[in-house]
Amino acid sequence: MGVVGERLQPSLFERSRPGRGGGKIPHPPAGALDRLPAGARREQPPALPELNEPEVVRHYVNLSQLNYAVDTGFYPLGSCTMKFNPKLNEWAARLPGFATLHPLAPDEVAQGTLELLWELEGALAEIGGMRAVSLQPAAGAQGELTGILMIRAYHRDRGDTDRTDVLVPDSSHGTNPATATMAGFRTVTVPSARDGGVDVDAFRAALGPRTAAVMITNPSTLGLFEKRIGELLEAVHEAGALAYMDGANLNAILGRFKPGEAGFDVMHFNVHKTFSTPHGGGGPGAGPVGVGERLVPYLPEPRVLREPDGSFRLERAGERATSIGRLRSYAGNTGVLVRAYAYIRAHGASGLREVSDDAVLAANYLKHRLRDTYEMPYDRPCKHEFVASAATIKRRTGVRTLDIAKRLIDHGFHPPTIYFPLIVEEGMLIEPTETESLETLDAFAEALIEIAAEAERDPALVREAPHAAPVRRLDEATAARQPNLRWRPMAGDTMPCPD
Amino acid sequence: MGVPTDLRYSKDHEWVRVDGDGATIGITEYAAAQLGDVVFVELPDPGSTLDQFGTFGVVESVKAVSDLFAPVAGEVVEVNGELAGRPELVNEEPYGAGWMLRLRIADAAQLEQLLDAPAYEQLISET
Known part of the structure; x- marks a missing residue:
């Protein structure tokens, strides 16, 4: 029984034939090669595959047809939320005003994009029950890191430097302990209760003066709503720790449960799960982060600001000394944020x-x-x-x-x-x-x-x-x-x- | 699945074979079966000291990446270098050639906190 089926095809290297080619590439001017230092020149031409254009196109189109995608069939991949990506989002992201804007364009010519980002921050804050949002992080995991770095900055600012532990339930996403470690914390794993929920008593026992934060996914990775979340968050705050909400499963609770109102201090949004943007492979991602009042000073820079005259601008470097700094170049991955905005506006509350x-x-x-x-x-x-x-x-x-x-x-x-x-x-x-x-x-x-x-x-x-x-x-x-x-x-x- | 009677066990599914003040440590057959095919084992350097129930390494299988926990505290005397090239030994001979490290035991009294074979058998039959 062979592993390779009949529908797979030979690679381009195997299909290559000497002397075959496609487009006409202009020859370099006479003597151009002589201008390169001898040590930088190849002794032999590279062994690139040689094929004509239709062969190359058919190779890749046929390969692409072996793919299984949410556009070809049902894709019930739990936790990943492979929801359909509406084509309206793609239309919006391709509008030239968004798609061709240079990332270093001055604020005056970027007003439309800045306004969209500002409105998206507001919409996400409303959805999460949060005070403010940063759209910078380039993925959910980077959003987690952003959130935990803000928590670290909060404790440090208060001179509360003994808090070394981050508590996570044993059902947590692997990114949670990874985030805690990246931010210099020690991860303490708390076993789940028999019903699959967080064990509030076990959390109480683990909480203490060394606890910097807890990270909770609600609904949990088992798809279960944490019914005792209010009680748990009260205990967290009593211990002087802050609560991080992993927003991976936000798509289950839109308009029904606002993490900020339940007492979470910070959360991230996976726009590719909840707001239907393409997953990895569909382009760069985004993992916005929302914060409650206490963490607003530490948000990454630059924030999008609205001036009294109604115009928009990006915060300047160093303008807000308490910021944890930049997480991503420019204003984040705006193309994917436009898609999330389109989804939110197309649906409404x-x-x-x-x-x-x-x-x-x-x-x-x-x-x-x-x-x-x-x-x-x-x-x-x-x-x-x-x-x-x-x-x-x-x-x-x-x-x-x-x-x-x-x-x-x-x-x-x-x-x-x-x-x-x-x-x-x-x-x-x-x-x-x-x-x-x-x-x-x-x-x-x-x-x-x-x-x-x-x-x-x-x-x-x-x-x-x-x-x-x-x-x-x-x-x-x-x-x-x-x-x-x-x-x-x-x-x-x-x-x-x-x- | 047999549980050797001459070993001590942790609740995290590591086993200990005691020999004087030395201990050989590995993971149980049950743990190896739950993990599935082991593809990588990360072990500490000889000379490093381990706390009881602290992590000493990582085992990666086709299913998951899991921490390894030291059943007793002590100084690492030797690690099983074979596992770098043949991690499958953990699946094939978890109590033999798939051993992970040898320790000089810091405090023999800690062994009392571990399970004997019947108690460990009870533990895995409940899960």
Whole structure:
């Protein structure tokens, strides 16, 4: 059984034929090469692949058609929120006034973009119940770092320098402890309660004069709303610590729960999750950060300011001495922020609430459809995603969650997130998002139910899946242990690889 | 899955084999099975000192990256250099060639805080 399927094609190096070419590149003027120092010149021309233009175009177009994307099918990747990216957002981001603005353009000619950024800050502050927002961070993880650096600056400013610990629940995203470490803190992991929620008593016991912050995702990575959040945040503040809200799951609570009003001091927004901008690969990202009153002085610079005459300008370097400084060049990744703004304005307040309500409804519907086939370790209504477990199927048939995920590819669906959160055995985290039709949700549920039946009937069929994908089961362990990161010529008369 | 009776265990799924004032440490077969195929093991330098239940390294599998916790405090005498090139030994022989480090035990009384084989078996049957 080969790993490489028929639909994969040879690389450009293998397709190359000496002397073949595409566009006409002007020859350099006579003697141009002589102007280069001898030591900087190649002894031989580089072994670049030689092909004509249609061959190159077909190569990449055919490769692109092997891809599975949210524009080609259902993509229920839990925690990642692979929601559809409305094309209206793309139209807005391509408007020449936004798309062609030079990042160093003076404020006078950037008024439209600055006004949009200022309004977006206001909209995010309203949505999060926060006092102010910075759009600078280039991703959610950088937003986390920004938030924790502001908390560090807050404690230092007060001369409260013994606070070395950041508390996180054991269901937290891996970026939370990574952020704490990057900011010079020690991470203390607090186990979850049996119902999957944060264990308020365990947090109380862990809180103390050394606690700088707690980082909480609400709803949690299990897709469960933290019902005792108010109580928890009160205890955090009593201990003199601040509370960070990981906004990864904000898409479940729009218009229903404002983290700032619940007592969170700082949060980040994942615009690619909640506000439908493309994920990595769709261009640079953004992870705006909202803060409550206490952290406003520490916001990164430059902030977008509105002058008394109604014009807008960027804060000047050093204008606000308490700022933690710059996190990103210029005003952040504005292209993706324009898309987020377009999404917010297209929906309005009531529309955004409906987005969350529909995402929650879709997740609970799928959970209900699958509950007789897969275990639901946390048997209570979920928010926008839920964890199902194949632990019983594995014990009975030897078929693992990994196998089920691979078999879903044969059934035409992108697999859900598997083995995350780590605290669920044989877990799969399923997040349908709000944009899928009832027919799509039903087809996905039926595929998962059918695969469970296949596991009983013909376990090898599931264990050896996928059968219909461009590549079969890959050997992940060998790929990680002995990574082969460069194409090399196989043998014979193929082109040599450039070294 | 057998749990060797001559070892002591931590709740974090590390095992200790005591030999005089020396201890050999690794992760249990249960832990290795839960992690899946191990692809990388990061271990401390010999000579470094470890606190009981403090982290001493990292094990990375195709599923997850997890911290390793020292079941007893002590000074690292030797680490298993084989694992750099053959991390799969952790899966294949968790109690043998997949060992991770040897310590000089700082305080033998700490061993009393660890589980014996029946208690560890009980722990993994509950999870």
